[in-house]
Amino acid sequence: MFVSGNTSPRLGIDLAGGTSITLRAVPERGQESAINKANMDTAVSIMERRVNGLGVSEAEVQTQGNDNIIVNIPKGTNSQQAREQVGTTAKxxxxxxxxxxxxxxxxxxxxxxxxxxxxxxxxxxxxxxxxxxxxxxxxxxxxxxxxxxxxxxxxxxxxxxxxxxxxxxxxxxxxxxxxxxxxxxxxxxxxxxxxxxxxxxxxxxxxxxxxxxxxxxxxxxxxxxxxxxxxxxxxxxxxxxxxxxxxxxxxxxxxxxxxxxxxxxxxxxxxxxxxxxxxxxxxxxxxxxxxxxxxxxxxxxxxxxxxxxxxxALPLTFKEDSVTTVTAALGGEQLQAGLIAGAIGLALVVIYLVVYYRGLAMIAIASLMISAMLTYTLMSLLGPAIGFALNLPAVCGAIVAIGITADSFIVFFERIRDEIREGRSLRPSVERGWPRARRTVLVSDFVSFLAAAVLFVVTVGKVQGFAFTLGLTTLLDVVVIFLFTKPLMTILARRKFFASGHSWSGLDPERLGAKPPLRRTRRPSAPIETKEA
Incomplete structure (x- = not known):
């Protein structure tokens, strides 16, 4: 049980169901020009305040076209009360x-x-x-x-x-x-x-x-x-x-x-x-x-x-055009399809890691599990904290993040294998390969996080859920590889299975085509010339 008392993420309207209300702006007589972006944005702000007053989280209030406002309220809210709140003209x-x-x-x-x-x-x-x-x-x-x-x-x-x-x-x-x-x-x-x-x-x-x-x-x-x-x-x-x-x-x-x-x-x-x-x-x-x-x-x-x-002061009133009850059935089917696709993708990633990296795949899988646990925990805590709700685009963002996280492990493993190919033993290879891998991982994750941040700022509604989850999991990737993957690799480098280059460790020097071990040799002493008397 988490400190907030929530053990599962809060679900959005497409997964939990709810009510969708469409309102149309009607100007007062002779003031048709009052329907403009500034007035509509102010109306959205007031309606968001009304919905928040009902204790609703993950409600979406946004404009559609020039004169419509769409209000999506998740299941668990008194729909009649919500209609009265958002549909009444503010006086x-x-x-x-x-x-x-x-x-x-x-x-x-x-x-x-x-x-x-x-x-x-x-x-x-x-x-x-x-x-x-x-x-x-x-x-x-x-x-x-x-x-x-x-x-x-x-x-x-x-x-x-x-x-x-x-x-x-x-x-x-x-x-x-x-x-x-x-x-x-x-x-x-x-x-x-x-x-x-x-x-x-x-x-x-x-x-x-x-x-x-x-x-x-x-x-x-x-x-x-x-x-x-x-x-x-x-x-x-x-x-x-x-x-x-x-x-x-x-x-x-x-x-x-x-x-x-x-x-x-x-x-x-x-x-x-x-x-x-x-x-x-x-x-x-x-x-x-x-x-x-x-x-x-x-x-x-x-x-x-x-x-x-x-x-x-706005000369606007709003007429209720439609009220639709959204069920979670369609969203549940799409979520199931998405989770199946994510499971297939994850299985392919695991198979690739096992076949290509062998023993190193266990480190990658353990890191992925830690990342998944942290993501799930944060989503559960962010529900009551900031009103975050898990919707279908957010699930999509979490699935995309699997590839970003796996890419970081691959970069680290390849840097270690490059050092082994140069003829070094495992422990020096880990310490020499980490700085190079760290730079690459940080640059890659920074680009992903920047893309997520820009997408979050310039979009509205559910697309922001995708951007938020992608940015969150990108930050968690940095945390996991710095605080879990690297320390775990350092510890396992001392174990005989990996240090000796076992054929199933993924670090076999012979399989990697390593050069002969680097050894220090004495310089031959210069020949002594005899001097004639």
């Missing part, structure tokens, strides 16, 4: 925060939270101060008053807005965002003109619940969002936003209102797909048409938030 809203609180277990010694502050881009970004405690307005009368102040005017006394507020207040009080089933439904299907509840993570990684007012700014009001490293002060990574002319006015109005409130009602929540992705606070009305969000962001966090803000 981004800026909502005022009425109340917020941590739900679920809290850490014994929580680290200080990094507060996020929205400021006018033209005035710079001040160093954020700690966010005031949000617990003062969490429950009871403060929440009720906030709902009353934020509720839309009732058309008549019998409209029932008071009942709706009481129901929403009770929903907020019982909301437990630490439960995945609760997060999956919180804030979903609510109109932007209605108050709602939502969930989001704070900087300590704890789930936090929110009571939010109606949306004041729409995601399409954001013209541009970028992650920028601010070198002017200690703010570090920040997210800059630029609004449309209509969005700038709405943003100035809502920030002006929020700046007059106490925490947490001086915050606005950026809500994507019903989840709060950021909740910065404001100190003053932001009237410049642009703003910055700061607060100890890492580069990854800043870029992620910028992508989400950009996606909310």
């Amino acid at each position: 981004l809203y800026f909502r005022p925060v009425l109340a917020t609180d941590i739900t679920g277990a809290t850490p014994a010694d929580p680290s200080p939270s990094a507060s996020h502050e929205a400021t006018d881009k033209s005035t710079g970004t001040p160093t954020p101060s700690p966010t005031p405690s949000a617990t003062e307005t969490q429950q009871g009368r403060a929440v009720t008053d906030a709902l009353k102040a934020d509720a839309a005017p009732s058309p008549s006394p019998s409209s029932g807005s008071g009942d709706a507020n009481s129901k929403l207040q009770a929903q907020y009080a019982s909301l437990d965002c630490s439960k995945q089933s609760v997060r999956a439904t919180a804030g979903k299907g609510v109109l932007p003109t209605e108050a709602t509840v939502a969930c989001g993570k704070n900087s300590d990684g704890l789930w936090q619940k929110y009571l939010l007012g109606p949306a004041e700014v729409d995601g399409t009001d954001v013209k541009k969002a970028e992650a920028v490293y601010n070198t002017q002060n200690t703010a570090g990574w920040i997210v800059t936003m630029e609004f449309t002319s209509r969005g700038a006015k709405k943003f100035a109005d809502i920030t002006g209102k929020l700046a007059q409130n106490q925490s947490p009602q001086n915050q606005f929540a950026i809500v994507l797909d019903g989840e709060v992705v950021s909740d910065p606070y404001v100190r003053e009305a932001l009237t410049g048409g642009s703003a910055e969000i700061s607060g100890r962001f890492s580069q990854e966090q800043a870029q992620s938030l910028a992508n989400m803000l950009s996606y909310g």
Whole structure:
């Protein structure tokens, strides 16, 4: 049993089966030019985030043609939930925060939270101060008053807005965002003109619940969002936003209102797909048409938030064209055929080694077994570690690697045999042949690894599985020949069977056509000339 608890590699969709979803991009009226590579790539990024949120590994999300996105999800995932996640158009809203609180277990010694502050881009970004405690307005009368102040005017006394507020207040009080089933439904299907509840993570990684007012700014009001490293002060990574002319006015109005409130009602929540992705606070009305969000962001966090803000501005929706359930039957048949082909190839390699190299073939076979064990172990560990899944192209890459590994052994053996042909004994031949073989093996493996790396970078989808496996096994070839094959050859060179050049050792000097052994001889002394008197 491995440390990760997995004793077998994770299988890809072609071997384990799964669900394939085809989505077609549909632009809003009059914005047909919105279907372009940049917008489609951003949509793929958001969908990958959604699928990852389901705990799915080896999911493939990629574009096909100009306006299609293909999502392949392996077996073991709730296909209906996955369809709802990737098929729903992302809606981004800026909502005022009425109340917020941590739900679920809290850490014994929580680290200080990094507060996020929205400021006018033209005035710079001040160093954020700690966010005031949000617990003062969490429950009871403060929440009720906030709902009353934020509720839309009732058309008549019998409209029932008071009942709706009481129901929403009770929903907020019982909301437990630490439960995945609760997060999956919180804030979903609510109109932007209605108050709602939502969930989001704070900087300590704890789930936090929110009571939010109606949306004041729409995601399409954001013209541009970028992650920028601010070198002017200690703010570090920040997210800059630029609004449309209509969005700038709405943003100035809502920030002006929020700046007059106490925490947490001086915050606005950026809500994507019903989840709060950021909740910065404001100190003053932001009237410049642009703003910055700061607060100890890492580069990854800043870029992620910028992508989400950009996606909310995309005038694209996606229509589900088809959903196909992929069975593992076809992949299993292809895998079986591939394994048979690999076994035949391996058998031919072994037969060649035995016939041509005889006893040396045992060293090669033992090295191949070590390489196979290491490859299998790494594939099993990389499944839970980085989400690697074994698919048919990856199996193909592992089979191709057999030839690369066998080639390294042949280079080493031939260098040793060349030294024996020169008349040297086995032990000096091993030590003299190794440096020459080592250079050749490193150059050959470097070329193979470079080809695999280039293929991994320039391709997408399953072809990357082939490139990854080929590169991995190429690195393992270097490890095996340096740490196993060479030391084993050095040890066996001291054994009589190999050292004496037994006819079945593969190192028989007579069979190799070796020259007579090199021996040192004394130089004949020069004749002494007699001198005449």
